Amino acid sequence: MLNTLRRIVQDVTSAASFQEALDIIVHEVREALGIEVCSVYLLNSARDRYLFVANEGFNADAIGTLSLGLHEGLVGLVGERAEPINLDDATAHPRFHLIPEIGEESFNSFLGVPVIHQRQVLGVLVVQQRDRRRFDESEEAFLVTLSAQLAAIIAHAQATGDIARLTDKGAGLGARDREEVMFRGVAGAPGISLGTAVVIHPAASLEAVPEKVVEDTTVELMVLDKAVNSVRNDIQRISDQFAESLPPEELALFDVYLHMLDDNALPGDIRKHIRDGQWAQGALKQVIREHVRRFEAMEDSYLRERGADVKDLGLRLLAYLQDIRAKKTHFPDDTILVGDEVTPGMLANIPADTLRGIVSVRGSVNSHVAILARALGIPAVMGAVDLPLANVDNRPLIVDGFYGEVFANPSEQFIEQYQMLANEEREFAEELEELKELPCVTKDGWRVRLWVNIGLPGDISRSLDRGAEGVGLFRTEVPFMTRDRFPSEEEQRLIYREHMEAFEPRQMTMRTLDIGGDKSLSYFPINEDNPFLGWRGIRVTLDHPEIFMVQTRAMIKANAGLQCLLRIMLPMISNITEVEEAKALVQRAYEEVVEEGVDVKQPMVGVMIEVPAAVYQSRQLAKSVDFLAVGSNDLTQYMLAVDRNNPRVASLYQETHPAVLTALREVARAAHAERKPVGICGELAGTPVGAVLLMAMGYDVLSMNATNLPKVKWVIRNIKRSDARRMLARVLKMDTAQEIQSYMHGQLIDAGLGRVVPSHHG
Ligand code: PEP
Ligand code: MG
Secondary structure, X not given: OHXXXXXXXXHHHOOOOHHHHHHHHHHHHHHHHOOOEEEEEEEEOOOOEEEEEEEEOOOHHHOOOOEEEOOOHHHHHXXXXXXXXXXXXXXXXXXXXXXXXXXXXXXXXXXEEEEEEOOEEEEEEEEEEOOOOOOOHHHHHHHHHHHHHHHHHHHHHXXXXXXXXXXXXXXXXXXXXXXXXXXXXXXXXXXXXEEEEEEEOOOOOHHHOOOOEOOOHHHHHHHHHHHHHHHHHHHHHHHHHHOOOOOHXXXXXXHHHHHHOOOOOHHHHHHHHHHOOEOHHHHHHHHHHHHHHHHHOOOOHHHHHHHHHHHHHHHHHHHHHHHHHHHHOOOOOOEEEEEOOOOHHHHHOOOHHHEEEEEEOOOOOOOHHHHHHHHXXXXXXXXXXXXXXXXXXXXXXXXXXXXXXXXXXXXXXXXXXXXXXXXHHHHHHHHHHHHOOOOOEOOOOOEOEEEEEEOOOOHXXXXXXXXXXXXEEEEOHHHHHOOOOOOOHHHHHHHHHHHHHHHOOOOEEEEOOOOEOOEOEOOEOOOOOOHHHOOOOHHHHHHOHHHHHHHHHHHHHHOOOOOOOEEEEEOOOOOHHHHHHHHHHHHHHHHHHHHOOOOOOOOEEEEEEOOHHHHHOHHHHHHHOOEEEEOHHHHHHHHHOOOOOOHHHHHHOOOOOHHHHHHHHHHHHHHHHOOOOEEEOOHXXXXXXXXXXXXXXXXXXEEEOOOOHHHHHHXXXXXXHHHHHHHHHHHOOOOOHHHHHHHHHHHHHHOOOHHHOOOOOO
């Protein structure tokens, strides 16, 4: 059964069109269950009708023309109940509605299973049989499993407009006007941008290559020839290199590879697909898939193994095709960077002044690329899982980073409306520039420190331009990520010194290396099943004291002769022993630097509160260090058990969840009970709602990305702390994050601060 399911899903995924995918479903389900009729009905929500889109066993003329109302017949009932309906005599059911056009009259047994994606019914899968019998449990379970697996594919078709197009064909519903298609994701970085999509693909993975139709096949043929030549040269070179050391039978393998690259072998087949209009990478994918399938079906085990060689060759060719293409990628002045998984590394390859927006199919609100986008002030939508990458390249896109929406195919009127919103945002940001030199103090005189989170090149000037009063988080892993080995003590000292001098005399909080989780170093791979619960942050550096010592020595030395107060901050602390061990190492590093004759101050040492255990021990932790700083990004993830990178659970990642807010208040109380300063450097601090509540809780320092700082300062300067405390008291009695958000938005609007509350959704 599992194999059949797998095969159907595979065949459906590799279908050339959505209609073909639907036809494969009905054909293969009918064969697998040995039944007479299988049909698919899909919901067109704009029309509130189920359209009969695929069938085997009935009158084919009705496909694409027949449709049923939302509450019509058994299909409607399956949709309403959102559960399977299995009947041995459908005709006797009160909701049975005969559709004479398809020749349904003599079919008695009926099993309908809903297709559900993210709680929404998208359609109904139906099997029918003439003889009067109930479908058995295993048949029902098979259909339920298949439907759950197909749901994502159907949701994608709905998002891309494929279902609407099927609907337009039939039932006299009339042609749809051309209108924008919206793809929903997660709000990654606020703001609105309009621009041209540039889709970039990750390094060689054949599965990830989209199929794309091109008009100019000459360029694609040229690119292919170049790639084939490069691979031939590579193989010849490797073969020559091993000529002496390998036995002839092994060397013969290289000849096999070279033969496969002969004009009439793989390249010939790829060319045929290109001439049919497919781009080179898509053609390569199709040909490799066909060849691999053929080899893998062979009886002879030697020949079966050759499938792996074809795959390998395919990857080598793909790497060159992508490389040639990447070099040719043109970034227009209004680039919206789009990718399956946009990474911080990809951002680095784009001229900064051309980047207007980011859309990533994977990732979520606190993926590091989203944090970078917020720091750069570039609107971003993460987790846009239904975005058809192949269809948007080079097309106009609108990115709404407030609501996590991406619009393709926008009409003139729509563009105008969003352009207006983008202009308003820009004007507001310009107005806020006046606040740069003013202190962050509430209307009733409460002083709050607004510091910045830094790490990216360009952060220094961005932060100083916006009036940062200190650094609350220097993500030191960034210089580690841009090298191919650990940076030396002197290399680190120079980087840290440059930052300290730039911010002098402001305080500088430097976090010790925080790798693991989703932050990896190419030269120090960590492979784990559960990376966020694994070897992360302080756990890694305590296990490698040599790395910790080099880094803390570099920090302490960099601080020599400056007024700037160095605060060393320890990430991912989950027990007191880790703190004691780390403090002992910092003390040793300090003594060693003093012994070397460098005149340095003793650094402060603090811990990040990022895991629930640290919340419950915040009083003890505060006692043993100089300061506490909450990392609310991780704290939210660990308290709510929601992966900060997973778009599927993004709606559960709630920084204003009542449990998170209660924990934040407890940490502030604990720190103050020990007379220690407490700050927060998670993204919550940079949101208007978060900043007001945290200020009310008494957080001494709110550290955020430089882009958000002026907006937060504007809000705090226009509010009384007494009012903020009243809001906090109300909020702490509320049950859900939604209730808290809508109450706080209302309060901000009433206080005349509505400009920071996104409102274009009514
Ligand atoms: C946090 O977890 O809130 C934090 C500031 O650290 P990072 O986002 O770098 O994990
Ligand atoms: Mg963290």
